[in-house]
Amino acid sequence: MAENSGTDPTVDSNVVENAASDRTMxxxxxxxxxxxxxxxxxxxxxxxxxxxxxxxxFNAKQDQLVLIFAGKILKDGDTLNQHSIxxxxxxxxxxxxxxxxxxxxxxxxxxxxxxxxxxxxxAPNDSTTPDTGPTPASTQPPNLLSGFxxxxxxSGMGMGSANFMEMQQxxxxxxxxxxxxxxxxxxxxxxxxxxxxPDLMRQMIxxxxxxxxxMERNPEISHMLNNPELMRQxxxxxxxxxxxxxxxxxxxxxxxxxxxxxxxxNALRRMYTDIQEPMxxxxxxxxxxxxxxxxxGNLDSGVQPSRTENREPLPNPWGPPGTTPLESxxxxxxxxxxxxxxxxxxxxxxxxxINASGLGNGVFGSPGMQSLMQQISENPQLMxxxxxxxxxRSMMQSLAQNPDLASQGSNPTATTNPSQQQQQLMQxxxxxxxxxxxxxxxxxxxxxxxxxxxxxxxxxFINREANxxxxxxxxxxxxxxxxxxxxxxxx
Amino acid sequence: xxxxxxxxxxxxxxxxLLEELxxxxxxxxxxxxxxxxxxxxxxxxxxxxxxxxGPPRTIYENRMYSLKVECGPRYPESPPFVRFVTKINLxxxxxxxxxxDTRAVAALAKWQxxxxxxxxLQELRRLMMCKENMKLPQPPEGQLFSN
Numbered sequence: 001m002a003e004n005s006g007t008d009p010t011v012d013s014n015v016v017e018n019a020a021s022d023r024t025m026x027x028x029x030x031x032x033x034x035x036x037x038x039x040x041x042x043x044x045x046x047x048x049x050x051x052x053x054x055x056x057x058f059n060a061k062q063d064q065l066v067l068i069f070a071g072k073i074l075k076d077g078d079t080l081n082q083h084s085i086x087x088x089x090x091x092x093x094x095x096x097x098x099x100x101x102x103x104x105x106x107x108x109x110x111x112x113x114x115x116x117x118x119x120x121x122x123a124p125n126d127s128t129t130p131d132t133g134p135t136p137a138s139t140q141p142p143n144l145l146s147g148f149x150x151x152x153x154x155s156g157m158g159m160g161s162a163n164f165m166e167m168q169q170x171x172x173x174x175x176x177x178x179x180x181x182x183x184x185x186x187x188x189x190x191x192x193x194x195x196x197x198p199d200l201m202r203q204m205i206x207x208x209x210x211x212x213x214x215m216e217r218n219p220e221i222s223h224m225l226n227n228p229e230l231m232r233q234x235x236x237x238x239x240x241x242x243x244x245x246x247x248x249x250x251x252x253x254x255x256x257x258x259x260x261x262x263x264x265x266n267a268l269r270r271m272y273t274d275i276q277e278p279m280x281x282x283x284x285x286x287x288x289x290x291x292x293x294x295x296x297g298n299l300d301s302g303v304q305p306s307r308t309e310n311r312e313p314l315p316n317p318w319g320p321p322g323t324t325p326l327e328s329x330x331x332x333x334x335x336x337x338x339x340x341x342x343x344x345x346x347x348x349x350x351x352x353x354i355n356a357s358g359l360g361n362g363v364f365g366s367p368g369m370q371s372l373m374q375q376i377s378e379n380p381q382l383m384x385x386x387x388x389x390x391x392x393r394s395m396m397q398s399l400a401q402n403p404d405l406a407s408q409g410s411n412p413t414a415t416t417n418p419s420q421q422q423q424q425l426m427q428x429x430x431x432x433x434x435x436x437x438x439x440x441x442x443x444x445x446x447x448x449x450x451x452x453x454x455x456x457x458x459x460x461f462i463n464r465e466a467n468x469x470x471x472x473x474x475x476x477x478x479x480x481x482x483x484x485x486x487x488x489x490x491x
Numbered sequence: 492x493x494x495x496x497x498x499x500x501x502x503x504x505x506x507x508l509l510e511e512l513x514x515x516x517x518x519x520x521x522x523x524x525x526x527x528x529x530x531x532x533x534x535x536x537x538x539x540x541x542x543x544x545g546p547p548r549t550i551y552e553n554r555m556y557s558l559k560v561e562c563g564p565r566y567p568e569s570p571p572f573v574r575f576v577t578k579i580n581l582x583x584x585x586x587x588x589x590x591x592d593t594r595a596v597a598a599l600a601k602w603q604x605x606x607x608x609x610x611x612l613q614e615l616r617r618l619m620m621c622k623e624n625m626k627l628p629q630p631p632e633g634q635l636f637s638n
Binding site: 066068089092455482 | 525528540542557606607613617
């Protein structure tokens with residue numbers, strides 16, 4: 001590394017300005033569990049100086065940074081030399097998200113923390129802790145809870161916290177990752193009051209710009225929103241996870257009934273593309289990812305079964321990485337959206353993404369649905385395609401996380417589905433998902449788990465076959481795979 | 492990352508430990524555990540310090556746990572001794588002195604010579620994520636076990 005006095009304008013900004021020392025520059029990799037950056041710094045620097053650079057690069061305050069090297073915490077007063085930190089080595093970084101610990105303890109803290117608690121209604125605080133890792137970026141578009149925004153703004157003034165957008169993002173994120181929180185919030189009387197006023201709810205939803213777009217695109221949706229009965233049902237459901245499950249089960253059943261109607265598949269598919277796709281595009285804009293976009297793309301208006309997986313071998317719900325952004329998004333964000341899916345295409349009646357209305361009323365009653373059902377009945381292949389599409393995967397993931405749900409979901413389909421083939425298909429898919437196995441189509445598990453396999457073999461698990469099996473069984477989760485491997489190894 | 496270990500070949504202790512030293516410095520792994528020699532001058536490569544970053548969504552979240560790992564003369568044929576320095580309430584760790592019970596940790600109980608310090612640390616971290624552990628009440632941050 002050439003000695004650099006910092007006067008060269010073309011040098012990029014991460015070079016330490018060597019006012020202090022003109023010694024050799026070294027490149028140190030700084031790794032967080034989520035991120036990795038290379039930082040150039042003088043080899044004589046102190047840990048404090050190092051942290052200064054790091055805080056710039058990672059956008060975090062210096063006192064939030066904890067550096068670990070070779071199992072030791074680096075104190076500000078130490079020097080890199082002291083710890084033998086040399087060029088090319090890696091230092092681990094943990095960014096504390098708040099100066100006071102954000103560990104959620106059994107006792108819910110009444111005092112909201114600096115940038116975290118959001119509750120417009122001072123409902124559960126212990127679960128409103130922000131995620132670990134980098135502070136939330138406020139680059140996300142306004143979320144669905146913008147209706148809550150006013151309220152949270154109010155409390156925001158009291159708390160003097162960061163802008164309410166951030167809070168909303170966090171709340172949203174919390175909600176997405178923690179369905180219990182949602183029901184907790186719902187249980188809060190203030191929220192319930194609010195929700196029992198359908199007009200207010202509708203208002204909130206309508207003011208969300210994405211929803212407005214959605215409504216423009218699809219008048220049926222605004223029609224639904226205008227139906228107070230439906231809204232109320234939605235709220236009921238949101239409030240009551242058990243009821244939600246019930247609903248989903250109903251939908252499962254109803255949907256599987258559809259399978260038996262000739263031409264039913266087409267209808268379902270069209271229902272999906274016409275209604276849900278824009279719906280979820282809107283939702284996606286908030287959540288930053290659209291598990292359904294691929295589906296929307298795959299299902300052209302014409303019947304194109306050949307594009308998606310065929311039946312033998314069983315289609316891979318996860319699909320090739322290219323078409324499914326889902327994997328990158330992880331299941332956290334998709335939990336709420338997709339738990340709703342149950343065994344069915346989520347109804348568009350619930351703007352929160354929670355599957356609401358039973359098929360008997362609401363969406364399915366409309367004339368649109370009738371034609372959909374006709375179409376579906378004309379082409380069974382479509383149904384399969386739809387079911388095997390990427391969005392199923394996200395649903396499957398959430399199902400897998402909640403095995404109860406999965407079993408609920410699979411039972412009705414098993415019992416009510418008259419057609420042997422589809423029954424098998426559904427069961428197999430659900431099992432496959434629950435079992436974590438995957439038929440591979442264009443991406444073999446080996447390729448998918450390449451990285452994990454490498455890690456495992458680096459750890460000394462040399463039996464590649466076994467590693468692969470374990471990874472498949474655990475869906476790529478290295479830690480769980482290790483557990484499996486250790487459990488199965490002869491002692 | 493070194494090439495696959497051929498089964499049946501016994502790598503000499505120091506070679507192994509030097510390898511682990513290098514991995515520790517290069518940050519091999521997912522960045523949630525760290526390890527290194529306690530004393531750079533320790534030519535026997537016996538005493539190591541480890542660090543585990545408490546996994547998210549558990550009560551250990553955001554905490555850093557310091558450990559002492561001792562690789563005896565028969566390492567890697569024999570498992571290392573592991574002891575928490577930072578106070579922790581975790582099944583398998585003695586409440587009084589932080590010593591990790593060999594029988595409670597699968598990697599130690601069923602030790603293989605292909606395992607390493609990293610494997611042990613990662614396993615301990617995984618234990619923190621188990622249902623039976625993830626909500627155990629913890630002592631205030633910063634406390635250490637008394638020897």
